[in-house]
Amino acid sequence: MFEQLYLHQKHFSLQLRKDPVEIRLEHLKNLELMIDAHQKDFVEALKNDFAKPEMETLTSEIYPLLIEIRHAQKQLRQWMTAEKVSAPLFLKGTQNFIHYEPRGVCLIIAPWNYPLFLTLGPMISAIAAGNTVVLKPSELASHTSALLARLIKATFAEEHITVVEGGVENTQALLKLPFDHIFFTGSTTVGKIVMEAAAKNLSSVTLELGGKSPTIVDITADLNLAATKIIWAKFLNAGQTCVAPDYLFVQESVYSQFIAALRENLNRIYGKTPEARKANKDFARIISNKHTTRLKEMLEDSLANEGQILYGGDIDVTANFLAPTVIDNVDVHSRLMQEEIFGPILPIMKYKDFSEVIHFINERPKPLALYIYSHSEMNIEQLTRETSSGGLVINDSVIHLANGYLPFGGVGDSGMGNCHGIHGFRTFSHAKGILRQSWGAKLLGMIYPPYTSQKLEI
Numbered sequence: 081m082f083e084q085l086y087l088h089q090k091h092f093s094l095q096l097r098k099d100p101v102e103i104r105l106e107h108l109k110n111l112e113l114m115i116d117a118h119q120k121d122f123v124e125a126l127k128n129d130f131a132k133p134e135m136e137t138l139t140s141e142i143y144p145l146l147i148e149i150r151h152a153q154k155q156l157r158q159w160m161t162a163e164k165v166s167a168p169l170f171l172k173g174t175q176n177f178i179h180y181e182p183r184g185v186c187l188i189i190a191p192w193n194y195p196l197f198l199t200l201g202p203m204i205s206a207i208a209a210g211n212t213v214v215l216k217p218s219e220l221a222s223h224t225s226a227l228l229a230r231l232i233k234a235t236f237a238e239e240h241i242t243v244v245e246g247g248v249e250n251t252q253a254l255l256k257l258p259f260d261h262i263f264f265t266g267s268t269t270v271g272k273i274v275m276e277a278a279a280k281n282l283s284s285v286t287l288e289l290g291g292k293s294p295t296i297v298d299i300t301a302d303l304n305l306a307a308t309k310i311i312w313a314k315f316l317n318a319g320q321t322c323v324a325p326d327y328l329f330v331q332e333s334v335y336s337q338f339i340a341a342l343r344e345n346l347n348r349i350y351g352k353t354p355e356a357r358k359a360n361k362d363f364a365r366i367i368s369n370k371h372t373t374r375l376k377e378m379l380e381d382s383l384a385n386e387g388q389i390l391y392g393g394d395i396d397v398t399a400n401f402l403a404p405t406v407i408d409n410v411d412v413h414s415r416l417m418q419e420e421i422f423g424p425i426l427p428i429m430k431y432k433d434f435s436e437v438i439h440f441i442n443e444r445p446k447p448l449a450l451y452i453y454s455h456s457e458m459n460i461e462q463l464t465r466e467t468s469s470g471g472l473v474i475n476d477s478v479i480h481l482a483n484g485y486l487p488f489g490g491v492g493d494s495g496m497g498n499c500h501g502i503h504g505f506r507t508f509s510h511a512k513g514i515l516r517q518s519w520g521a522k523l524l525g526m527i528y529p530p531y532t533s534q535k536l537e538i
């Protein structure tokens with residue numbers, strides 16, 4: 081179905097290998113100009129997809145993209161320069177380098193939740209590394225997908241970058257082709273399907289997956305500040321963020337104080353009544369009826385198991401609306417604590433001893449992100465050393481995504497491989513080891529046959 085497209089890109093990828101850095105910089109500049117010129121169109125498309133507030137589109141999609149693309153343009157010469165490495169004594173006289181070559185033809189499969197940042201973000205790295213790209217946006221954010229298809233077509237040659245729209249059947253058809261690299265962002269379940277398909281062609285893969293990101297508030301935290309930051313990180317994009325705090329662990333002696341701070345801030349930001357919350361324009365909608373129903377069922381399941389709503393809980397499935405919701409007394413066996421929530425529901429649990437939290441996290445799949453609000457160096461150190469997660473943020477949430485110098489990616493169930501900055505460039509490159517022997521030099525004579533007994537005695 082997409083064989084012709086693949087073959088054209090394969091042919092063009094050989095041409096791209098010959099291009100100097102200036103040409104790659106030109107492609108990046110063109111992309112930057114395109115994003116910059118169409119900011120309003122992107123804001124509009126995301127509003128149509130799930131009523132994403134303009135401020136959130138700017139701060140969590142467009143500005144991070146512009147930062148990433150400018151960073152890539154600044155650093156690209158250095159990233160592309162072959163890295164000189166040393167050699168052991170017996171290879172004395174050789175010169176050794178790591179050369180980052182393009183992988184070739186790459187497939188980028190994106191989810192719907194940040195339909196701009198998670199399509200164009202990896203694409204920046206792929207272009208910087210000298211690849212061709214087939215970009216498959218999610219069909220669920222259909223306005224953004226259509227806009228991307230139109231703008232990419234107007235900006236790049238088809239054999240360089242092409243957007244393939246459509247549903248799962250198109251993704252599955254693409255996955256049959258022998259791409260040199262597949263960069264997938266989405267759920268852990270579909271990540272496994274992608275990896276299985278990639279194995280048939282031995283395509284290398286990067287999997288940016290999901291999961292439950294725990295957030296800890298200990299006794300030493302600044303409670304009001306922690307509440308403000310957690311509310312932003314959780315309810316941004318209506319909770320449909322891969323690194324959103326999934327659930328909270330609060331030390332029991334500050335629990336009621338923290339809940340009071342949380343409630344006060346929620347009332348101030350989203351309002352005190354269901355009417356006020358529904359009318360609030362600073363809060364996005366759920367992407368589809370299917371997902372709203374899923375969240376409603378998760379909430380009902382928790383309430384049936386003695387969960388108690390502390391804030392929100394109002395739902396209108398036909399309008400894809402679920403208010404920012406905080407719930408406590410959750411049963412750890414309920415769906416809310418077993419599945420990734422991926423919506424505006426925040427379960428809160430108490431803990432007594434910090435080691436309980438460490439144990440709880442280590443008993444479960446490795447999270448994509450882990451957050452702690454604390455001034456206790458001992459707790460921070462213990463969490464850093466004794467748990468495994470894609471990333472760790474101390475006294476904030478989500479913002480590690482915005483630092484292009486940090487690798488961003490999951491571990492175990494939350495994924496494999498990294499993106500952003502040099503880490504993204506290297507993801508889309510093959511690190512080729514090059515050894516150059518000085519002309520006429522020979523290794524120690526003993527390695528060449530005949531293997532005489534005299535040589536063995538040395």
Ligand code: NAD
Nearest residue numbers: 190191192217218248251252266267270288289290291322
């Ligand atoms: P999803 O896995 O349902 O879909 C992702 C992409 O895969 C979409 O383009 C979709 O069309 C395609 N797809 C779906 N089913 C498929 C199948 N059977 N075969 C082939 N392709 C298929 O994920 P989603 O609902 O779009 O996004 C939400 C998930 O993504 C959450 O789990 C979230 O945590 C995760 N996520 C991770 C990151 C990250 O950076 N790690 C970022 C955003 C979202």
